[in-house]
Amino acid sequence: MSSTASIEASALTKRFGDFVADDRVTFAVEPGETYGLLGPNGAGKTTLIRMLTTLLPPSAGTARVRGHDLVREKRAVRSAIGTVSQAITTDENLTVRENLSVQGKLYGLWGRELSRRIERRLTQVGLWDRCAQVTRHLSGGMRRRLEIARGVLHSPRVLFLDEPTTGLDPQSRRSIWDLLAEMKESDPELAVVLTTHAMDEADFLCDRVAILDSGRILQEGEPEKLKRLLDTGEHVEIETDRPVADADRDVVIALGAANWRSPVAGHAEFQSRPGEGVGRRAAQLLEERGYRIVHLTIAPVTLEDVFFSYTGRGLRE
Numbered sequence: 001m002s003s004t005a006s007i008e009a010s011a012l013t014k015r016f017g018d019f020v021a022d023d024r025v026t027f028a029v030e031p032g033e034t035y036g037l038l039g040p041n042g043a044g045k046t047t048l049i050r051m052l053t054t055l056l057p058p059s060a061g062t063a064r065v066r067g068h069d070l071v072r073e074k075r076a077v078r079s080a081i082g083t084v085s086q087a088i089t090t091d092e093n094l095t096v097r098e099n100l101s102v103q104g105k106l107y108g109l110w111g112r113e114l115s116r117r118i119e120r121r122l123t124q125v126g127l128w129d130r131c132a133q134v135t136r137h138l139s140g141g142m143r144r145r146l147e148i149a150r151g152v153l154h155s156p157r158v159l160f161l162d163e164p165t166t167g168l169d170p171q172s173r174r175s176i177w178d179l180l181a182e183m184k185e186s187d188p189e190l191a192v193v194l195t196t197h198a199m200d201e202a203d204f205l206c207d208r209v210a211i212l213d214s215g216r217i218l219q220e221g222e223p224e225k226l227k228r229l230l231d232t233g234e235h236v237e238i239e240t241d242r243p244v245a246d247a248d249r250d251v252v253i254a255l256g257a258a259n260w261r262s263p264v265a266g267h268a269e270f271q272s273r274p275g276e277g278v279g280r281r282a283a284q285l286l287e288e289r290g291y292r293i294v295h296l297t298i299a300p301v302t303l304e305d306v307f308f309s310y311t312g313r314g315l316r317e
């Protein structure tokens with residue numbers, strides 16, 4: 001690990017009584033990098049972010065944020081970071097503008113500079129026309145966007161985003177991605193740590209991702225690299241006119257279908273080695289067994305396949 005890393009976590013551990021929420025988590029994020037924490041519910045992502053943002057003391061291990069020790073230099077860490085937490089933390093009784101104004105003053109912003117930033121951030125998240133509205137009257141997605149505007153108001157050098165786009169409509173999601181891209185452009189050293197359950201989002205936003213389960217990092221690397229590491233390179237989806245019976249499923253698996261999953265009845269997904277034609281043979285076999293194939297897709301593996309192969313869990317289940 002280089003000494004110039006934006007984040008260096010070394011064996012960070014959090015215990016709640018006997019329960020270990022984060023277990024010796026070690027990773028580094030370089031300036032300019034976007035790092036994704038991926039993992040099922042309860043994996044320890046939020047707990048990790050809460051430690052790294054000084055909200056929760058680690059039980060063991062150490063971390064530095066822009067060179068500052070998490071525990072001994074809390075203030076310095078706090079002034080370097082911006083946080084968008086998974087929970088809603090804006091004050092519902094203040095107006096949209098007041099929420100940002102309070103935050104800005106905490107970071108020493110005032111006067112014209114503060115007003116300018118508030119307008120810019122609210123415009124970026126599509127809430128400028130709502131600036132005078134009382135926060136409790138915003139919709140859920142709007143409150144989420146206000147949280148984000150507030151977290152980035154002071155242009156932090158290290159940004160933690162805990163499920164920033166959960167609950168947002170497609171257009172709002174895109175506006176958040178644009179906002180991130182713009183922040184990176186104006187600060188090429190900006191380091192971002194984000195969690196998401198949307199694997200497509202993780203794939204194109206993150207330079208590297210870590211797959212976290214039961215408090216441990218199971219795998220880490222560039223999304224493309226993790227996909228290449230799978231010994232299966234093909235992702236197959238088959239839609240049938242009725243649910244595939246267990247016995248028929250087992251015959252398909254015997255053809256070489258790995259990680260079979262059926263998130264909804266009549267829809268099956270699996271992975272297979274590329275070039276072996278397992279997808280087509282599986283469809284043919286199911287047809288012979290009396291199923292009508294409504295749809296067949298054969299595509300390269302996705303980050304979701306990677307996620308599934310490490311955690312044994314899909315995201316739509």
Ligand SMILES: Nc1ncnc2c1ncn2[C@@H]1O[C@H](COP(=O)(O)OP(=O)(O)OP(=O)(O)O)[C@@H](O)[C@H]1O
Nearest residue numbers: 016019021039040041042043044045046047048086
């Ligand atoms: N204050 C606490 N006291 C006891 N247990 C806790 C506490 N905070 C978190 N946990 C437990 O730690 C584990 C990890 O929780 P965490 O919120 O970090 O998961 P997560 O990966 O963020 O999940 P999600 O995807 O649902 O947001 C869970 O089992 C949770 O119940």
Ligand SMILES: [Mg+2]
Nearest residue numbers: 045046047086
């Ligand atoms: Mg969480």
